[in-house]
Amino acid sequence: VSLIKTISLKSLGDERGSLVALEGNKSVPFDIKRVYYIFATKEGVSRGFHAHQNLKQVAVCVTGSCRFVLDNGKSREEIILDSAATGLVIEDLTWREMHDFSQDCVLLVLASEHYDKADYIRDYQKFLKAVVK
Numbered sequence: 001v002s003l004i005k006t007i008s009l010k011s012l013g014d015e016r017g018s019l020v021a022l023e024g025n026k027s028v029p030f031d032i033k034r035v036y037y038i039f040a041t042k043e044g045v046s047r048g049f050h051a052h053q054n055l056k057q058v059a060v061c062v063t064g065s066c067r068f069v070l071d072n073g074k075s076r077e078e079i080i081l082d083s084a085a086t087g088l089v090i091e092d093l094t095w096r097e098m099h100d101f102s103q104d105c106v107l108l109v110l111a112s113e114h115y116d117k118a119d120y121i122r123d124y125q126k127f128l129k130a131v132v133k
């Protein structure tokens with residue numbers, strides 16, 4: 001099974017333009033407890049480089065593009081997010097890296113849990129130990 005799981009977000013377009021609605025436990029497969037967005041990322045900067053013990057997320061690049069790398073300790077896969085109608089589902093215990101942010105990239109992230117600093121695994125070796133458990 002591919003590590004890359006995406007959901008197609010229905011664009012409710014009409015002659016005025018487009019609209020995408022995100023609803024917890026409907027288009028998004030969990031209760032949404034937190035929303036954040038990453039923007040104005042400096043050129044050449046990569047982000048992420050961590051996993052979460054207990055956090056599900058859906059990431060949508062609403063403007064611009066960026067490249068996600070997901071790693072479950074066994075394989076590494078990547079996807080370019082460049083559509084406001086595509087959500088990338090990121091399960092727990094998945095290492096993530098974000099690269100190649102376009103200048104105009106706005107990366108919207110919906111999260112299943114509130115922010116918890118203790119939930120992050122920022123050391124790749126510790127991540128590998130956590131996934132074999």
Ligand code: T46
Pocket residue numbers: 034036038047048049057059096109115
């Ligand atoms: C993830 C990827 C996709 C908060 O205080 N509250 C929050 O909800 C978040 C997400 C971050 N922060 C603080 C923690 C740091 O001082 O904001 C700062 C930047 O966060 P971080 O270095 O973790 O950012 P990224 O881009 O490396 O990772 C973020 C999320 O933190 C992470 O959960 O999966 O985006």
